[in-house]
Amino acid sequence: MVVYTRAWIHSPTDQRVGLLLSIPFATPNQVWLNGAPLGGGGPGGGIRECDLRSGWNEMLVKSMRTPDTWEIGLSLVSLPGKRFEPVTWYAERDQSSPANTVSVAGPYGTRPQPGQRPEQAFAQIFGPAYPPENGEETNWKPLK
Numbered sequence: 001m002v003v004y005t006r007a008w009i010h011s012p013t014d015q016r017v018g019l020l021l022s023i024p025f026a027t028p029n030q031v032w033l034n035g036a037p038l039g040g041g042g043p044g045g046g047i048r049e050c051d052l053r054s055g056w057n058e059m060l061v062k063s064m065r066t067p068d069t070w071e072i073g074l075s076l077v078s079l080p081g082k083r084f085e086p087v088t089w090y091a092e093r094d095q096s097s098p099a100n101t102v103s104v105a106g107p108y109g110t111r112p113q114p115g116q117r118p119e120q121a122f123a124q125i126f127g128p129a130y131p132p133e134n135g136e137e138t139n140w141k142p143l144k
Helices: 118-126
Strands: 002-011 015-022 029-033 045-052 055-064 073-077 088-090 102-108 141-143
Touching: 002 073, 015 029, 029 045
Parallel strands: none
Antiparallel strands: 002 055, 002 088, 002 102, 015 045, 015 073, 029 055, 102 141
8 A cells, every 4th residue: 555745844945955764664665855756765765865945845755555554754864064954844834734743645555465476566556646646636634
């Protein structure tokens, strides 16, 4: 099954930072910042370099949910030789919403079929673009 995580990040300045994405069990993932896909990182996460612009930045993460659990960790870190200006995370693009939270949508898709090869299950579950990714209306819920 696929789960999307969305966060709004308010940065005081344009800055290049590292996004540390932690997802257990080396599950596949895809990350977009302000609508553009971020390269790098692999199954399970890793650090991706990204450019925050001054003001609002939308982050969308698509990840697979393993059988009965799901976890994700998102952190912004300084890059070597770069100054990091602290940012604030929000569940919505509204400073009155609770700070330091993110929203989730899903799960989408179905469980793999018994005996299905992993690469077939991955293509079936992770391949389609679900509502958060394709612009359809999405029921976002705060992640607590």
